[in-house]
Amino acid sequence: MVKFADRIQPCDNGLSDIFAYANDPALISFAAGYPNNHLFPQNELQTAFNASLTDSASLQYSSAAGLKSLRAKIAAHISDTKRTFNADQILLTQGAQQGLDLTAKLLVNPGDGVVVEAPTYLGALSAFDAYQPTYYEVSLQDDGMDLSVLQKTLMTHSVKFIYTIPDFQNPTGSTLSLAKRHALLQLAERYDVIILEDSPYRDLRFSGDSLPSLASLDTTDHVISLGSFSKILSPGLRLGWLVAAPQFLQPLTELKLGNDVQSSTLVMNAIDQYLTEHDINTHIAKMNRAYVVKMNTMLNALDRYLPATVSFTKPTGGFFIYLTLPAEIDANQLLKQVILPEAKVAYVPSGSLFPVSHQANGIRLNFTNLDNDTIESGVKRLGKILTAVLRQPKYAKL
Numbered sequence: 001m002v003k004f005a006d007r008i009q010p011c012d013n014g015l016s017d018i019f020a021y022a023n024d025p026a027l028i029s030f031a032a033g034y035p036n037n038h039l040f041p042q043n044e045l046q047t048a049f050n051a052s053l054t055d056s057a058s059l060q061y062s063s064a065a066g067l068k069s070l071r072a073k074i075a076a077h078i079s080d081t082k083r084t085f086n087a088d089q090i091l092l093t094q095g096a097q098q099g100l101d102l103t104a105k106l107l108v109n110p111g112d113g114v115v116v117e118a119p120t121y122l123g124a125l126s127a128f129d130a131y132q133p134t135y136y137e138v139s140l141q142d143d144g145m146d147l148s149v150l151q152k153t154l155m156t157h158s159v160k161f162i163y164t165i166p167d168f169q170n171p172t173g174s175t176l177s178l179a180k181r182h183a184l185l186q187l188a189e190r191y192d193v194i195i196l197e198d199s200p201y202r203d204l205r206f207s208g209d210s211l212p213s214l215a216s217l218d219t220t221d222h223v224i225s226l227g228s229f230s231k232i233l234s235p236g237l238r239l240g241w242l243v244a245a246p247q248f249l250q251p252l253t254e255l256k257l258g259n260d261v262q263s264s265t266l267v268m269n270a271i272d273q274y275l276t277e278h279d280i281n282t283h284i285a286k287m288n289r290a291y292v293v294k295m296n297t298m299l300n301a302l303d304r305y306l307p308a309t310v311s312f313t314k315p316t317g318g319f320f321i322y323l324t325l326p327a328e329i330d331a332n333q334l335l336k337q338v339i340l341p342e343a344k345v346a347y348v349p350s351g352s353l354f355p356v357s358h359q360a361n362g363i364r365l366n367f368t369n370l371d372n373d374t375i376e377s378g379v380k381r382l383g384k385i386l387t388a389v390l391r392q393p394k395y396a397k398l
């Protein structure tokens with residue numbers, strides 16, 4: 001029997017049960033964080049890929065940092081009134097996910113402190129887990145991390161980085177306020193801790209003004225910032241970016257080289273081609289018009305069908321709404337025992353989104369990947385069964 005490395009932990013995130021129902025045509029799944037298939041600019045990307053393939057350089061190795069003209073376009077896209085970025089500050093990655101892995105690989109020795117929002121993105125924990133950090137959870141408020149909890153943590157523990165999803169957070173949909181962005185940067189500077197900003201949903205704002213990114217407010221080189229084409233163009237392309245000061249970017253590029261040599265030349269060229277021919281902001285605006293209708297359909301249905309003892313977030317963008325059930329309910333047990341078999345509805349239960357406290361009474365719902373009628377009927381089924389469950393004392397121990 002081969003013994004795996006000590007860092008490999010058994011995985012039980014509650015999602016395997018959902019796969020058992022994946023082929024059931026009655027299943028309505030709010031679980032995956034997928035963009036909507038019908039919104040991919042498929043014809044435009046096909047043209048861009050064809051154009052790239054006319055140049056044999058697209059089939060050749062290129063560079064670990066990634067195609068410079070594409071980096072320049074990304075730099076222009078993420079520049080704002082506070083800061084102008086350039087191509088040399090950017091490393092192209094295999095999705096934002098690779099940026100999570102590379103950053104942890106660069107910074108974390110076994111046992112080192114890593115602060116995460118509670119709840120947080122499961123995929124980030126999967127990436128960080130391999131480096132065996134000690135996690136510290138910081139609870140979330142409507143306007144982002146509770147900075148008094150964060151400050152106490154930084155005062156009492158040695159921390160390598162603070163992982164935050166400041167815009168339309170996964171899983172809660174919450175956004176870090178401008179005041180807290182400034183305060184977070186001050187804390188990072190005072191305690192000399194890196195902030196890992198992960199913001200793949202940043203452009204998916206349905207109302208209000210965009211807030212400056214932490215990277216654009218950072219004047220002391222304390223931020224490593226991640227972005228991605230996954231949610232604004234297509235996740236199948238597997239292309240994201242990492243922005244950092246040279247002292248981080250250079251070793252991160254070396255790590256990328258050791259990891260996968262470079263991102264796909266063909267994909268980088270095709271995206272570059274697409275961005276030359278099309279205004280991505282027009283495409284993003286089209287997606288946002290569709291997604292806001294889906295989000296409002298879900299919010300209205302939640303208002304109508306959920307029992308009063310279940311609260312939920314009201315985001316202004318992104319992919320997710322987060323439900324909080326009464327504290328004694330375990331959303332994973334509920335999913336397995338009742339919701340999947342009886343309501344044929346799937347969601348992500350919260351236990352594995354809290355690496356320390358494993359709080360089990362939360363539910364993440366995605367609204368981007370289904371049509372409006374399906375969202376409405378899925379929430380209706382979920383609400384009906386939750387109402388019944390929460391009335392019955394026999395389910396109190398779930």
Ligand SMILES: Cc1ncc(COP(=O)(O)O)c(C=O)c1O
Binds near residue numbers: 097098121165170228
């Ligand atoms: C917060 C967050 N970070 C990173 C990722 C990974 O995205 P990518 O497809 O760019 O690797 C996701 C994907 O769902 C995410 O929600």
